[in-house]
Amino acid sequence: MTQHRPRIGVMGGTFDPVHHGHLVAASEAAARLDLDEVVFVPTGRPSLKQHASVTPAEHRYLMTVIATASNPRFTVSRVDVDRPGLTYTVDTLADLRAERPEADLFFITGADAIEQILTWKDAERLWTMAHLVAVTRPGHTLSLDGLPEDAVSLLEVPALAISSTDCRERARRGEPVWYLVPDGVVQYIAKHGLYRGHDV
Ligand code: ATP
Numbered sequence: 386m387t388q389h390r391p392r393i394g395v396m397g398g399t400f401d402p403v404h405h406g407h408l409v410a411a412s413e414a415a416a417r418l419d420l421d422e423v424v425f426v427p428t429g430r431p432s433l434k435q436h437a438s439v440t441p442a443e444h445r446y447l448m449t450v451i452a453t454a455s456n457p458r459f460t461v462s463r464v465d466v467d468r469p470g471l472t473y474t475v476d477t478l479a480d481l482r483a484e485r486p487e488a489d490l491f492f493i494t495g496a497d498a499i500e501q502i503l504t505w506k507d508a509e510r511l512w513t514m515a516h517l518v519a520v521t522r523p524g525h526t527l528s529l530d531g532l533p534e535d536a537v538s539l540l541e542v543p544a545l546a547i548s549s550t551d552c553r554e555r556a557r558r559g560e561p562v563w564y565l566v567p568d569g570v571v572q573y574i575a576k577h578g579l580y581r582g583h584d585v
């Protein structure tokens with residue numbers, strides 16, 4: 386009997402902080418693509434956000450663990466947090482493939498990111514390593530020019546106009562982030578005084 390190859394979604398992000406837009410996108414991808422698991426992969430130092438001040442990786446990692454803990458299909462990987470240097474998706478996928486050689490990977494990414502994907506390091510290798518899943522995101526229309534057609538699936542997710550940038554701005558101004566991020570993440574932000582007095 387041939388065994389079913391595990392289908393694993395890979396949700397990369399800065400997750401500064403993780404919010405319900407990320408979680409809904411992952412959940413929809415899991416349901417629609419029949420994924421066995423979605424691995425959230427917080428970046429180490431994101432190569433595309435070198436000029437922005439990004440919260441230390443350990444905080445972003447722990448918030449992602451808290452946010453995903455209740456879902457049996459969601460896991461969090463430290464591959465990017467633990468790899469020295471800047472984070473590139475090609476390295477993320479290579480590490481996950483080495484850890485899970487028996488699995489098929491589905492790299493889940495928002496419309497804003499997929500449009501830039503051709504500029505990423507080793508872009509043409511990405512779709513040999515994982516199937517790409519482009520999720521719609523409020524405020525972004527999707528253009529897939531230059532991407533091989535069979536390498537990408539489009540996925541419409543319920544529009545949640547939430548961004549980490551907005552959550553950080555709210556926290557900085559002392560405004561609520563309740564219901565934009567999971568309750569445990571609201572409490573984690575308060576406990577550690579994250580995003581206070583920082584530029585977003
Ligand atoms: P920032 O505002 O700091 O850029 P962000 O909200 O875009 O943060 P990221 O960590 O950059 O969050 O995003 C990780 C991935 O999740 C990206 O592929 C992004 O497109 C996707 N994503 C973020 N917010 C949403 C949302 N509301 N709906 C669907 N996908 C989203």
Ligand code: MG
Pocket residue numbers: none
């Ligand atoms: Mg973003």
